[in-house]
Amino acid sequence: MTQPARTEAGKPRRLDAFSLPSEPGNERLALARVAGTVKDLGLSEARLEKLKTAVAEATMNAIEHGNGNHAEIPVEVEVSQDGDEIIVAISDQGGDAKASDGKASDPEASDAEEGDARADSPEEPDLLKKLEGVQSPRGWGLFLIRNMVDAMDITTNGQRHTIWLTMRTGGAAHGEHV
Amino acid sequence: MASMCEATTKVLPGAAVIELSGEVDGSAAGVLTDAYQRAVTSAAAKSPDGLDGPGTVVLDFAAVDYINSTGIALIVSVLARARAERRKVVACGLSPHYREIFDITRLSDFIELFPDLDGAVSQLTGPAA
Numbered sequence: 641m642t643q644p645a646r647t648e649a650g651k652p653r654r655l656d657a658f659s660l661p662s663e664p665g666n667e668r669l670a671l672a673r674v675a676g677t678v679k680d681l682g683l684s685e686a687r688l689e690k691l692k693t694a695v696a697e698a699t700m701n702a703i704e705h706g707n708g709n710h711a712e713i714p715v716e717v718e719v720s721q722d723g724d725e726i727i728v729a730i731s732d733q734g735g736d737a738k739a740s741d742g743k744a745s746d747p748e749a750s751d752a753e754e755g756d757a758r759a760d761s762p763e764e765p766d767l768l769k770k771l772e773g774v775q776s777p778r779g780w781g782l783f784l785i786r787n788m789v790d791a792m793d794i795t796t797n798g799q800r801h802t803i804w805l806t807m808r809t810g811g812a813a814h815g816e817h818v
Numbered sequence: 819m820a821s822m823c824e825a826t827t828k829v830l831p832g833a834a835v836i837e838l839s840g841e842v843d844g845s846a847a848g849v850l851t852d853a854y855q856r857a858v859t860s861a862a863a864k865s866p867d868g869l870d871g872p873g874t875v876v877l878d879f880a881a882v883d884y885i886n887s888t889g890i891a892l893i894v895s896v897l898a899r900a901r902a903e904r905r906k907v908v909a910c911g912l913s914p915h916y917r918e919i920f921d922i923t924r925l926s927d928f929i930e931l932f933p934d935l936d937g938a939v940s941q942l943t944g945p946a947a
Contacts, residue, residue: 664844664845665845667886668884686914686915689913689915690915693886693915693919696886697886697887700886700887700888765923767894767923767924767925767927767928768924770894770898771894771897771898771901771928773898776891777891777892777894777895777898778887778888778891779891780887780890780891780923781887783887783922783923784887784890784919784922784923787922
């Protein structure tokens with residue numbers, strides 16, 4: 641697995657790796673398994689809840705937008721620790737080359753989500769615009785992820801699209817009062 | 819996917835309460851929409867003029883253990899509908915984590931938050947209640 645440059649210098653310790661079928665609802669399985677893996681690593685309860693939300697949202701995006709809800713295409717999840725950083729990598733097959741493959745491309749799903757939650761989603765969610773009907777009520781996924789974790793990186797290697805979630809065991813995420 | 823969300827409704831003076839339980843995600847759309855309609859209709863039937871229904875809709879999240887981004891979208895839709903009908907929406911029973919999400923998304927700018935249903939009801943019905 642190719643990791644972003646930020647973590648290449650260290651020697652992350654892999655804690656867990658698993659894959660899930662791309663079926664709606666399986667984000668709950670990812671959430672529960674990651675929570676179990678990191679529960680003794682020193683995250684406060686509040687920060688564990690944030691990581692769980694970020695993992696669920698990223699996995700849901702991978703299932704729906706990356707793999708087009710095709711159960712046979714797995715979402716891969718890897719949990720590692722690098723010093724005081726917990727890193728969760730969630731990969732799908734919806735990267736740059738998906739058009740050449742076709743399996744992960746689901747126009748109906750893409751249309752239904754109205755640009756929801758992929759890295760290149762151009763529009764920041766604006767609640768007032770949503771209430772006025774100018775923006776879709778959806779589109780909160782990436783916004784939530786960014787606000788839950790200490791860092792979010794996205795890498796694409798051919799078809800493989802990975803979102804990296806980093807949470808420091810001693811830190812405070814955006815807006816958090818500790 | 820079957821919804822893991824359930825909703826019960828009750829009518830109070832001036833307010834309709836929707837008590838949610840389980841998971842508020844995309845699969846809860848029908849449950850939430852039906853509950854809103856039921857709550858508003860029931861309240862209208864009990865109102866003196868039988869027309870307008872409740873001025874306030876209370877969303878009680880005390881028994882909800884999971885809300886995701888598509889659930890947030892459903893709450894936005896309920897809020898938009900309520901505003902169009904000139905109803906106020908308040909919420910109660912959110913965990914600290916989901917209160918923070920309501921803050922981050924700015925839902926709490928439009929939905930007043932109360933710790934629990936008793937607090938919401940006493941605020942809505944006044945100190946004599």
